[in-house]
Amino acid sequence: MNIKICGLSREEDITMANTYKPNFIGFVFYPPSARYVSPEKAAQLKGKLDLGISAVGVFVNEEISLIADLCSQGIIDMVQLHGDEDEDYIRQLKEVVQNPIIKAVRVKNAGEILAAEKLPCEYLLLDTYREYNYGGSGEAFDHRVIPPIKKPYFLAGGLNASNMGKAARTCKPFAFDVSSGCETNGYKDDRKFMGVVALAKLL
Numbered sequence: 427m428n429i430k431i432c433g434l435s436r437e438e439d440i441t442m443a444n445t446y447k448p449n450f451i452g453f454v455f456y457p458p459s460a461r462y463v464s465p466e467k468a469a470q471l472k473g474k475l476d477l478g479i480s481a482v483g484v485f486v487n488e489e490i491s492l493i494a495d496l497c498s499q500g501i502i503d504m505v506q507l508h509g510d511e512d513e514d515y516i517r518q519l520k521e522v523v524q525n526p527i528i529k530a531v532r533v534k535n536a537g538e539i540l541a542a543e544k545l546p547c548e549y550l551l552l553d554t555y556r557e558y559n560y561g562g563s564g565e566a567f568d569h570r571v572i573p574p575i576k577k578p579y580f581l582a583g584g585l586n587a588s589n590m591g592k593a594a595r596t597c598k599p600f601a602f603d604v605s606s607g608c609e610t611n612g613y614k615d616d617r618k619f620m621g622v623v624a625l626a627k628l629l
């Protein structure tokens with residue numbers, strides 16, 4: 427199974443990525459997040475990232491011009507929209523950006539996932555719904571609610587080495603997306619990072 431490790435913000439995190447080789451890493455460009463990285467810091471970190479690992483920019487209701495700049499400078503390879511972005515927003519973004527787009531759905535029910543499948547994005551990302559919290563809460567949701575869909579999706583929300591196996595038996599994501607589940611005291615943890623990437627490759 428593919429895996430994305432999200433919320434990398436330090437040079438040590440990039441060293442872990444280059445060592446254990448997840449398919450994707452994520453930079454969070456949402457200023458209220460504890461994992462926020464500035465565009466300048468992300469540019470430095472991307473410069474040290476192995477070329478075979480795709481960098482995903484995570485945004486919450488962001489100005490389209492900022493996303494377009496980060497894509498055109500090659501700081502990110504893919505765009506993850508994790509806020510309340512609607513079809514009009516995604517269409518406007520696609521006019522200025524060719525990079526693949528992942529639209530996050532904070533899951534309340536199957537109907538929302540089926541509706542999101544019609545959006546003009548390449549991937550969905552299914553995450554836990556929490557009022558007042560856009561993402562990265564470390565809490566899982568019931569994967570049995572996910573209906574059969576054709577659009578490939580990233581599975582997120584409280585995944586870690588102890589629940590990824592069950593998740594893989596319950597649904598069929600394109601990739602796992604792990605953030606809190608490979609942290610200790612708010613920072614990426616080398617042992618947990620290695621564990622979740624190795625496990626994903628076995629599943």
Ligand SMILES: O=C(O)c1ccccc1N[C@@H]1O[C@H](COP(=O)(O)O)[C@@H](O)[C@H]1O
Pocket residue numbers: 432433452454456459460461484486508551553560561562563564565582583584585603604605606607
């Ligand atoms: O990580 C954050 O702080 C964040 C902030 C705003 C939007 C999304 C964010 N992260 C995304 O949240 C999910 C789940 O993370 P977790 O494993 O439950 O901690 C993941 O897709 C991150 O990309």
